[in-house]
Amino acid sequence: MMNNIVRREVIPLLSDEDIVRARKIVRDWTISLKFSLVDQTKLVTAVSELARNTVEHGGGGSALLEMLDDSIRRGIRLTFEDQGPGIANIDQAMTDGYSSRGSLGLGLGGTKRLVNEFDLSSEPGKGTRVTIARWK
């Protein structure tokens, strides 16, 4: 099924403040799509986790926000991209409790549980791209 993109925005992710801004923008989008409070909270929390990974682990990057309409339902898709060191072992990175930065981070498994779609691609030395989506 074709996804129509009804709205699009790019958020630069370079600092702590950008993570806060990403949370706020995504919150506003979820409200405009009338997501339930729990669904809003889940998506915004997932965004916070991934935005921080982009800033801290990826050395900065960006998030592309897209509001989707597949004629039956509406949703929000986010693509986080960085040109950082990448993830050598994706299976390990998805495991709960694993983080390459020692005590920081929870691993991506928890974040995946907060969204409907999750796709991770990464190449060591080239960067990481994570795409998530949550439907209303």
Place this chain on the structure above:
Amino acid sequence: MEKIPIIKMGDFLLVSIQVDMHDRLAMALQDDLTIRVAKERSKGVLIDISSLDVVDSFIGRMLDNIAAMTRALGTETVVVGMQPAVAITIVELGLSLENIYTALNVDKGMALLEARMKASVDENDE
């Protein structure tokens, strides 16, 4: 730099987090609160997060760290007012808050701290 205010209430310290904290602000709160606990010889810390609509792994760890640090100083921390949507989300995220006590609101949190204070006095009397 902006700061989260820490209010002294008798033997307790009260922090009400009203803003969407960026990470440095959260780290500053962790340090400030631990220093204040030692300085004021506080018997308990209450952190009201009823205005927080997101607790991610960073904020969760900050709260857990505060509890661990104040406990190392002989003081308990109670986190109060967590929104239901936040509670649902942190459980799914897999966040484990091992060190913190929680209570529904400030009154219940205060009662919990007072009960714990009394319990530790009784232990010392024995």
